[in-house]
Amino acid sequence: MSDILTCQKCETKNRVTNPPAGQVPVCARCGAPLPWLHDGTDASFAEDTRAGVPVIVDFWAPWCGPCRVMGPILEQIAQDMPGKVRIVKVNVDENPRSPAQFGVQGIPTLVMFKDGEAVDQIVGAVQKPLLVERIRHLQNLA
Template identity: 50%
Template sequence: MSQEVTDADFKQQVLEADGPVLVDFWAPWCGPCRMVSPIVDEIAQEHAGKLKVVKLNTDDNMQTAAQYGITSIPALYVFDKGEVAKTIIGARPKPALEKELADYIG
């Protein structure tokens, strides 16, 4: 299962993490977010140790969402060494997501 992060712990959990971190920016009212959420959870479980996966509710954490210009969700951002290394906007099937994340889970 993915871990929830907030504005308060985003820096510590994501920007200061040792390895790459996939952040799932989502909101409870977002249908595509609910579709991609179990896929993100599966990727988190299957690639634990290679890729840290966290979720940030954009309704509850507007500061971080605004900081990264999140206007369309679901938005999946890979952070590596505190920088945005990859962005994936919109829901994707699992094989497509794994292909996009191959550099981080391979």
């Protein structure tokens, strides 16, 4: 599944599929790394969570109030850290298998992946600075 990602530098809209292993999506016009937001699914979950940068999976649902708080925070983080993190939003109503696989009991739950493996989890809504700190920690892991 492809995403439309807007370049922060030149505002070009880029149609992006999952890039080759270890690469991040860049703007076709100016080469800048793109804020990497993706709607994940059960079918593509393994591929969605494999990236050369930390991946934050947001298990959410449209009816969940705290999820609606987390959504914009995650979008801001994608904008703040282009080429440094991938945000994958998984609607648990439409995709029940992936949250079951990771023992998700309630939403929002954020599961963080490094090199395709789940390494950290945050249950419930959190403030942006805490989330940024946890992502930086993942980036610093060798």
